[in-house]
Amino acid sequence: MTKFYWILAMVAVVGVAAVGYTVASGTMRKTATEPVEVEGLDNMETLVAMARGVSKGDPDAPITIAEFADYQCPGCGAFTLTVKPQLDAQYVETGKARFVYYDFPLVSNHPYTFLAARAARCADDQGKFWEYQNTIFRNQSTWVTKQQPQGDFVDYAVMVGADKDTFEACLKSDAHADVVSANLRLAYELGLDGTPTVMISMGRGMARRLMSFDFQSIQKAIEDLMAESAAPSADSASAAGA
Amino acid sequence: MVIAVLSLAGFFLALYLLVSKLGLAGSMICGVGECETVQASKWSMIGPVPTSALGVVGYLGMLGVAMLGLQPGGLRSRAVSGLLLGFSAVALVFSAWLTWLEAFVIRAWCQWCVISAILVTIIFVAALFEVRRLRGGSEA
Numbered sequence A: 001m002t003k004f005y006w007i008l009a010m011v012a013v014v015g016v017a018a019v020g021y022t023v024a025s026g027t028m029r030k031t032a033t034e035p036v037e038v039e040g041l042d043n044m045e046t047l048v049a050m051a052r053g054v055s056k057g058d059p060d061a062p063i064t065i066a067e068f069a070d071y072q073c074p075g076c077g078a079f080t081l082t083v084k085p086q087l088d089a090q091y092v093e094t095g096k097a098r099f100v101y102y103d104f105p106l107v108s109n110h111p112y113t114f115l116a117a118r119a120a121r122c123a124d125d126q127g128k129f130w131e132y133q134n135t136i137f138r139n140q141s142t143w144v145t146k147q148q149p150q151g152d153f154v155d156y157a158v159m160v161g162a163d164k165d166t167f168e169a170c171l172k173s174d175a176h177a178d179v180v181s182a183n184l185r186l187a188y189e190l191g192l193d194g195t196p197t198v199m200i201s202m203g204r205g206m207a208r209r210l211m212s213f214d215f216q217s218i219q220k221a222i223e224d225l226m227a228e229s230a231a232p233s234a235d236s237a238s239a240a241g242a
Numbered sequence B: 001m002v003i004a005v006l007s008l009a010g011f012f013l014a015l016y017l018l019v020s021k022l023g024l025a026g027s028m029i030c031g032v033g034e035c036e037t038v039q040a041s042k043w044s045m046i047g048p049v050p051t052s053a054l055g056v057v058g059y060l061g062m063l064g065v066a067m068l069g070l071q072p073g074g075l076r077s078r079a080v081s082g083l084l085l086g087f088s089a090v091a092l093v094f095s096a097w098l099t100w101l102e103a104f105v106i107r108a109w110c111q112w113c114v115i116s117a118i119l120v121t122i123i124f125v126a127a128l129f130e131v132r133r134l135r136g137g138s139e140a
Helices: A002-024 A044-050 A074-092 A113-125 A129-138 A150-159 A164-171 A177-189 A215-241 B002-021 B035-040 B051-070 B078-106 B111-139
Strands: A054-056 A063-069 A097-103 A197-202 A208-210
Touching (some): A044 A177, A054 A113, A074 A097, A113 A150, A113 A164, A208 A215, B002 B111, B035 B111, B051 B078, B078 B111
Parallel strands (some): A063 A097
Antiparallel strands (some): A197 A208
16 A cells, blocks of 8 residues: 555646646746837837838839738738738839738737737747748638637647747747837827828838728829929929020 | 646646736747747637636646545445546547647647647546446456
8 A cells, every 4th residue: 555655646746847847947938919019119219110011022112112001900811912012012012012011910809910910020039930921810790709729829829830839939939029019119109099090101211101091092192102202303403404 | 646636737837827817937948839829819818717727627627536536445446437527528528629729720730739638538548447447347
């Protein structure tokens, strides 16, 4: 009987140690599913440095198209899947514009949007941001209904060719929570109140917020902006000729 | 004795699944299968209760009954072993249902769930033998 209690005690010790280690281990950090406190964001310079968008296209392109979006917002999904491919084809891939995506996770209405934003950033670590974003938006109606969408996010990462273990370790941590939180703060500081928000700017000029974000409206806004920036040079040319 | 040891091991296994489900542990250690997929499925919750919590309670119950049966003073009775057999039979059916879900509904395997199913099966067989042994002893 004494031997039995020794075996029982050994099983108890191993069990307590294993579960205790799992919970306490540094590699088992709690998954960040909502915005985190980031020091220094009250300072605009720090905020701008911290709030990094994900960029696509020529960094020296004259036009910048910026989007602030939420992964649980159906309009953002429609924009990404229908309008953005046209912008890519006409402006980004031709070197006329670069596209920058900023997270604007409206966590009060959308419980999984922050995690989705982090998931996309985890995919970005492996150079798979844009395909992952498309996948997550394409499957939006599926994962938003889940109680725990983490498994779906991992599946989507595998679908786009990301390394599963690396992605999973990233998702199950607090990686990128600071950048996504900073992006959210930036959106509020800019006075944005809805998603998607699309802005265009030329060079270092002021960004213009677009009220319509169908392709034709954005196209017109870009053409107008380009025409306006070309106008002063025409004036100076005529002045030089006079 | 075997039942008590296996129940204690099963308790810690279910506890691990529970802390993972509650987000108290990060990535699951999962050498074989797709533990995260199973843990993220809707079957990992029964109403508001994590399925693994039922495992924790079930194993703890079987451990308690098994320890009761090991006490001196006549507690190692047919009634106690019968109770253990009933308890483990319920656990076996529940475990079989979860294994069926993994195979045909979720289509993903969690190694810890499979190990738990094996533990429950051994506990049930051991309880069955114990009942038969006691019955044989009283008939002799």
